[in-house]
Amino acid sequence: xxxxxxxxxxxxxxxxxxxxxxxxxxxxxxxxxxxxxxxxxxxxxxxxxxxxxxxxxxxxxxxxxxxxxxxxxxxxxxxxxxxxxxxxxxxxxxxxxxxxxxxxxxxxxxxxxxxxxxxxxxxxxxxxxxxxxxxxxxxxxxxxxxxxxxxxxxxxxxxxxxxxxxxxxxxxxxxxxxxxxxxxxxxxxxxxxxxxxxxxxxxxxxxxxxxxxxxxxxxxxxxxxxxxxxxxxxxxxxxxxxxxxxxxxxxxxxxxxxxxxxxxxxxxxxxxxxxxxxxxxxxxxxxxxxxxxxxxxxxxxxxxxxxxxxxxxxxxxxxxxxxxxxxxxxxxxxxxxxxxxxxxxxxxxxxxxxxxxxxxxxxxxxxxxxxxxxxxxxxxxxxxxxxxxxxxxxxxxxxxxxxxxxxxxxxxxxxxxxxxxxxxxxxxxxxxxxxxxxxxxxxxxxxxxxxxxxxxxxxxxxxxxxxxxxxxxxxxxxxxxxxxxxxxxxxxxxxxxxxxxxxxxxxxxxxxxxxxxxxxxxxxxxxxxxxxxxxxxxxxxxxxxxxxxxxxxxxxxxxxxxxxxxxxxxxxxxxxxxxxxxxxxxxxxxxxxxxxxxxxxxxxxxxxxxxxxxxxxxxxxxxxxxxxxxxxxxxxxxxxxxxxxxxxxxxxxxxxxxxxxxxxxxxxxxxxxxxxxxxxxxxxxxxxxxxxxxxxxxxxxxxxxxxxxxxxxxxxxxxxxxxxxxxxxxxxxxxxxxxxxxxxxxxxxxxxxxxxxxxxxxxxxxxxxxxxxxxx
Numbered sequence: 001x002x003x004x005x006x007x008x009x010x011x012x013x014x015x016x017x018x019x020x021x022x023x024x025x026x027x028x029x030x031x032x033x034x035x036x037x038x039x040x041x042x043x044x045x046x047x048x049x050x051x052x053x054x055x056x057x058x059x060x061x062x063x064x065x066x067x068x069x070x071x072x073x074x075x076x077x078x079x080x081x082x083x084x085x086x087x088x089x090x091x092x093x094x095x096x097x098x099x100x101x102x103x104x105x106x107x108x109x110x111x112x113x114x115x116x117x118x119x120x121x122x123x124x125x126x127x128x129x130x131x132x133x134x135x136x137x138x139x140x141x142x143x144x145x146x147x148x149x150x151x152x153x154x155x156x157x158x159x160x161x162x163x164x165x166x167x168x169x170x171x172x173x174x175x176x177x178x179x180x181x182x183x184x185x186x187x188x189x190x191x192x193x194x195x196x197x198x199x200x201x202x203x204x205x206x207x208x209x210x211x212x213x214x215x216x217x218x219x220x221x222x223x224x225x226x227x228x229x230x231x232x233x234x235x236x237x238x239x240x241x242x243x244x245x246x247x248x249x250x251x252x253x254x255x256x257x258x259x260x261x262x263x264x265x266x267x268x269x270x271x272x273x274x275x276x277x278x279x280x281x282x283x284x285x286x287x288x289x290x291x292x293x294x295x296x297x298x299x300x301x302x303x304x305x306x307x308x309x310x311x312x313x314x315x316x317x318x319x320x321x322x323x324x325x326x327x328x329x330x331x332x333x334x335x336x337x338x339x340x341x342x343x344x345x346x347x348x349x350x351x352x353x354x355x356x357x358x359x360x361x362x363x364x365x366x367x368x369x370x371x372x373x374x375x376x377x378x379x380x381x382x383x384x385x386x387x388x389x390x391x392x393x394x395x396x397x398x399x400x401x402x403x404x405x406x407x408x409x410x411x412x413x414x415x416x417x418x419x420x421x422x423x424x425x426x427x428x429x430x431x432x433x434x435x436x437x438x439x440x441x442x443x444x445x446x447x448x449x450x451x452x453x454x455x456x457x458x459x460x461x462x463x464x465x466x467x468x469x470x471x472x473x474x475x476x477x478x479x480x481x482x483x484x485x486x487x488x489x490x491x492x493x494x495x496x497x498x499x500x501x502x503x504x505x506x507x508x509x510x511x512x513x514x515x516x517x518x519x520x521x522x523x524x525x526x527x528x529x530x531x532x533x534x535x536x537x538x539x540x541x542x543x544x545x546x547x548x549x550x551x552x553x554x555x556x557x558x559x560x561x562x563x564x565x566x567x568x569x570x571x572x573x574x575x576x577x578x579x580x581x582x583x584x585x586x587x588x589x590x591x592x593x594x595x596x597x598x599x600x601x602x603x604x605x606x607x608x609x610x611x612x613x614x615x616x617x618x619x620x621x622x623x624x625x626x627x628x629x630x631x632x633x634x635x636x637x638x639x640x641x642x643x644x645x646x647x648x649x650x651x652x653x654x655x656x657x658x659x660x661x662x663x664x665x666x667x668x669x670x671x672x673x674x675x676x677x678x679x680x681x682x683x684x685x686x687x688x689x690x691x692x693x694x695x696x697x698x699x700x701x702x703x704x705x706x707x708x709x710x711x712x713x714x715x716x717x718x719x720x721x722x723x724x725x726x727x728x729x730x731x732x733x734x735x736x737x738x739x740x741x742x743x744x745x746x747x748x749x750x751x752x753x754x755x756x757x758x759x760x761x762x763x764x765x766x767x768x769x770x771x772x773x774x775x776x
Contacts, residue, residue, distance in 0.1 A: 018491040018534040025324070025498040032325035033503065035210045035268075035288035036233055036295060045160045048298045050291040052156070053149040056082070057282060061145035066136040067108050067175040068672045068715020069742065075132050079148065079172055080113050086155045088115040088170070095189050096687055097174075097181025098695040103703035105685035107695065107721075108181040108714035110174040114190065117155070117168040124309035125167045125197030127261060128154070128301060129183070129252050131176035136742055137759045137766065138278040141285050142268070147202030148172055150294035157298050164305030169197075173252050178714045183252035187259040189693065198223065198304050198312070199263030201253040202293060205511065207279075208286030209270030211293045212236035212507075213320075215244045216264055217257045221331055222312030223264055224320050228327050230303035231296050236266075237321035238458030239504055246456065262312070266296065269510045272402040276761045277588065319461050323499055335460050339446075339453040342464040345471025346442045352478055358435035367432050367440025370424065375444065375525045377420040382413045382521035385572060386514050392576060394610035395587040398760045401515025404585035408575030410509055413517050415568035417524040422561040425532065434536045439474070441529035442467050445497075448526070462504055466497035466530045474533070494531040501527035583755035589615045590760035593641055593747050594769045596628045597648030602641040603627055607762055611637055614757055628771040630677035630707035630736040642748045648770040649674050649739035650720075659728045660684075661776050665713065666720030668770060671739035674716050676723070678709030679734040684726035685711050690719065707736070734775050741768040 038050035060078045065071040076092065083090045093112040098105070113132070130147035134140025151170050158164065169192055173182030187193045199217075213227060213236035220241075228234060253265040268289045274280050320329040353359050359367075389409070390397045403409065428437060449464025470493025477489035505523040512519060581587035589612055595602035603626060604618035611619055619639040624632040649671070652664040667674035681702050688694040702708035713721055727733050744750045744766055753759070759766045 016538075017487050018494070018537055021491045022494045022498045022531060022534055025495040026502055028324055029322075029499045029503050032322060033210055033235065035208070035286065036292040038287035038291040046157055048150070048153055048157055048291065048294040050287045050294065053146075053153040053290055053294055054282075054287070056149040056152050057141055057145050057285075060132070061134075061139050061141045061149070062282070063139050064136050064742070065132065065134045065140065066672070066714075066742065067110065067133050067178050067181070072133055072174065076111055076113060076174070079132060079152070080115075082152050083113070083115040083155065083170065086152075086159055088117050088155065090115045093186065093190055094692060095185035096689050096692045096695045097179075097185040098687065098697045099179035099181060099184060100697040100699050101179070102701035103681065103699065103708055104710045104712070105682065105697050105699050106179045106181065106712045106714065107685075107687040108175040108178050109689055109692070109717060110182040110185050110715070112174055112182045112186055113170070113172040114186070114192065115170040115172075117158070117164065119166040119168070119305070120163045121165050122167045123165065123307075125169055125192065125195055126164075126301060126304045126309075127169045127171055127192075127197050127199045127256070128202075128297065129171040129173065129199060129256065130202045131173040131182065131252060133174050133177055133182075134280075135177050135276040135761070137276055137761060138280045140280055141282050142204035142207045142280050142289070143275065144176070144203060146204060146285065146290050146293055150202065150290065150297050153294055154298045154301055158301060158305075164302070166305050166307070166309060168301065168305055175714065176252055178712075180250060180252050180255055181714070183255045187255045188695075193256075193259050196260040198309055199253065199256050199261035200297065200300055200304075201251060201256065201263060201265045202297065203251050203265065203267040205267055205269040205275055206272035207270075207274045207284045208289050209268040209510065210235040211266050211268050211289065211296050212240065213264055214240040214267055215253060216241045216317070217262045219262070219314050219316060220264075221314035221316055221318040223262060224318040224329055226303050226307065226312065227264060227300065228320065228329050230299045232299055233292060233296070234327045235292075235322070237462075238317070238319045239321070239462050240507065242452070242456035242458030264300070266293065268293065269507070272510060272513065273399060273404045273585075275402060278758045279586070317458060319458055321461060321500070323496070332457050335453050335457045338468065339449040339460050339464045342446045342449050342468035342471065345468050345475070346439065346446045349442070349471045349474040349478075350439050352475060353435050353439055356478060359433055359439065360436070363432045363436040364440050367428070367436040368443040370428065371437075371441045371444055371529060374420040374424040374528070375522055377423070378417045378521040378525040379518035381416040381420060382517035385409070385412060385416065386517055389514070389572070389576070394608075395581060395612070397609060398588040398590065399513075401513025401517070403514060403579055405575070405579040406509070406514060408571050408578060409514055410520075412568045412571035412575060413514075413521050414524055415564050415571055417521055417528055419561050419564035419568060420525060421528045422564055425535075426560065434532070438532040438536065441532055442470050444529060445526055446471075462500050463526070466493060466500060466527075469493040469496040470530050490533045490537075494534050497527050497530040501530075581756050586756050586758045587612060588760040589753070589757050590762045590765045591615055591618060591744065592764050592767050592769060593644075593744055594627060594631060594771065595641070595643060595646065595648075597646065597770050597772050600643050601626060602643050604639045604641045606637045607634055607760070608637065609635070612757060614754055617751065628736050628738075629734060629773050630679065631738070631769075631771060633706040644747055644768065644770075646739070646768070646770045648772050649737035650772070651735065651737050651774045653776060654722065659730065660724055660726050662722060662724040663776075664720055665716070665723050665737065666718075667716050668739040669718075671741045671770070672716070673712065673714045673740045675738040675740065676711040676725075677707040677736045677738070678711070678725065678727060679707050680709060680727045680730045682709030682711065682725050682727055686724040687713060688722040689717060732775055734773060736771050736773045739770045740764075741770075742766065744768060
């Protein structure tokens with residue numbers, strides 16, 4: 001197609017101009033996705049200051065604070081005291097939270113901080129939520145201390161002005177890391193939950209990056225409109241929200257919106273290799289991310305605090321995204337028309353190109369059908385790269401693809417995408433013609449726009465708009481006069497694609513890592529399909545029929561893919577060279593101590609496939625036969641360990657009623673939690689704690705790799721709890737009770753990890769687990 005639009009003298013110049021436009025769009029988008037500049041403690045009182053919020057983090061977020069820990073108690077008291085000093089009405093909601101998943105019932109004794117600032121003339125409640133507990137492996141400065149500190153600073157700033165019209169409730173939950181237990185208890189028992197309102201929830205899956213609006217409740221158009229108008233630097237797009245709804249992940253946002261709150265959910269997700277580790281610390285926190293979190297929270301609290309909340313209800317969602325630094329929103333009723341317009345534009349381009357003799361129907365059909373090849377090949381190559389990296393460096397597997405220095409590897413994936421596109425495009429270029437390939441390639445983003453309009457409307461734009469702009473740009477290029485106009489028309493579609501698709505690929509990389517690099521590769525390959533006309537301008541004209549004309553094309557078809565392949569290998573090698581584990585960027589390793597209190601035998605246990613030297617001090621073989629019944633889960637490496645002086649958990653049968661058995665369960669002195677592994681499937685579990693209402697959950701399915709039934713109680717009181725299990729079809733059943741204490745320092749002979757290692761995120765890591773097995 002480009003050969004017909006530009007003469008030989010102008011092709012290279014036109015291609016360079018179009019390429020520069022595409023690169024400029026990409027760079028402008030990348031620069032526009034930055035975080036905020038952190039403000040110091042001396043910032044004006046009405047503004048949010050990261051410097052002031054940091055003072056709070058330094059007080060409560062310097063040590064791990066899992067559910068039921070003394071550090072968690074200290075954090076709760078600090079937060080409650082600061083909120084009372086700010087003039088809010090504060091209560092501590094003590095309750096038993098509960099959650100069921102496949103083969104597992106989880107309970108926890110939670111203590112939520114609930115603070116209320118009454119409005120002057122309320123139309124409803126604005127609920128700002130975050131959690132103060134952390135994973136047991138680290139201090140949780142970003143997850144979720146930064147949000148909690150932002151709440152304190154936001155309240156301080158709000159109190160400097162006139163009162164809000166609407167009631168403001170700060171919900172600082174406990175037990176989020178163990179299954180959103182605090183939010184579940186709030187929804188089930190607290191009167192404020194039954195009033196509903198508007199929810200702003202705050203999270204993190206990394207330690208830097210902009211605060212992204214990554215999830216919304218249904219019918220979000222009104223809230224998205226407030227966000228677009230109030231947030232000083234709005235980030236995120238509806239693709240993230242649409243795709244997140246299809247995933248099993250959840251945060252406190254899930255039970256709260258299921259209870260009736262309309263809401264927005266925010267998180268920053270960059271440098272996610274620190275997530276749930278000891279490096280989620282003040283030293284690694286990006287102050288700009290804290291500022292962006294907090295200034296967005298303050299702006300929305302003010303805007304929603306003054307709004308007519310019932311008037312924000314809408315019967316539809318909104319599509320929202322940033323294009324060249326501007327947040328664009330439109331209602332969902334426009335999703336289908338835009339998706340169909342994209343299809344129509346591509347179809348019209350195909351008809352006009354056929355009328356101009358640039359392609360034929362059969363060639364177009366073959367081009368469209370074969371365009372799936374580079375898409376699938378890019379996915380396979382990216383996933384294959386990850387398998388190679390894990391085989392070379394097994395420690396990557398424990399990181400789940402969230403690497404410290406992933407840039408070279410991401411560039412290697414991009415080079416693989418270029419390779420996949422070239423090995424498809426160059427051989428077919430002479431046979432089918434550039435026009436057939438360029439137009440046929442647009443079938444895929446146009447089709448994905450229609451598919452998403454049906455299953456994930458908020459994500460339709462990211463495919464439909466590039467296809468629409470490419471189709472319209474192609475039509476304009478075929479009808480325009482003058483080189484400049486034709487270049488501008490041809491580049492229009494790739495420029496829009498460059499502003500949308502690479503950014504989506506980057507977010508997928510940040511959120512999912514290289515372990516699912518195929519998803520990012522697919523998005524990049526789609527971008528490549530839209531950019532074919534620009535690439536064609538930089539290539540020599542397709543070869544003719546003579547051998548002399550075919551030889552340069554043959555050499556080009558061999559050389560360019562080889563260059564892309566070599567570049568990918570070189571970049572992967574550079575990544576392995578630069579992304580080495582050290583004290584600043586540690587590897588992860590799993591280690592636990594397990595003692596059977598019945599036999600007084602103890603073992604060190606690691607789930608590492610290739611334990612590092614420090615872990616091999618403790619484990620050396622695969623003997624799991626000496627582990628307590630039902631304890632082993634997955635492939636484990638073990639080693640002998642000294643016994644510790646620990647009483648262990650206790651079970652006492654209180655009652656039987658058919659297939660139900662009621663137990664008094666205690667974890668043992670000093671233990672924070674208890675886990676019951678049951679020889680038969682458990683279909684129902686009830687927990688009762690003095691001073692809290694009993695909670696019952698239904699359990700379906702079985703746990704994989706261990707005994708099929710499991711019940712956990714996190715933060716169990718020292719006096720224990722009553723737990724009732726329903727175990728159908730079992731007159732007698734074995735139960736192994738596991739009392740769990742954080743940290744391994746109490747074990748004789750234990751030597752702490754060196755700086756180049758941190759604890760892995762497996763839930764039984766760095767625990768002293770003392771067990772007893774009972775036959776009930």
